[in-house]
Amino acid sequence: MVDPEWLRSNDEEARALRQAQAGKPNKAWRVLHRVTYVERPALMGFGRDVRKLRAAAAVSENQALLDKIAKLEEENQKLKEKLNTIISLLKGQK
Template sequence: MAGRPNKTWRVLHRVTYVERPALMGFGRDIRKPMNGADEATTQDVMARVERLAQENRELSRKMARVLELLEARPALPSRR
């Protein structure tokens, strides 16, 4: 009796180890967008990404300048 699983174990085992295969091609939305809303949304997202990229380039230039200024400063004497 000790080696046989009881009914509770069987139920838990089944529930715990259920695997569902990925549905290939079934998760996509195949409906047509209404009133071109999808294209407008895509353009908005692309514009936002471009703005963020520009801001990132500006910040990179500023940080490079700060690093350049810090490296040009004479080293401070250590306090020991």
């Protein structure tokens, strides 16, 4: 809603609105262009991990873990042998 008195006034904005309403609509104003996705180029040097690797420490930690697993497997094998011995002794008593 526009006040007709204001539209007839000498106000700068009223004159601009009168000119816009009087002229032919500009085709450029009829176009609605919407960009929904923009692919940005990768920035060089950004996004890389710049932390120092702990290669030597990681290798020693991995080796310690592998040694512990090997020890547990040996203990597991010994327990299996003991259980087999106990089971065979129990079967022999029947």
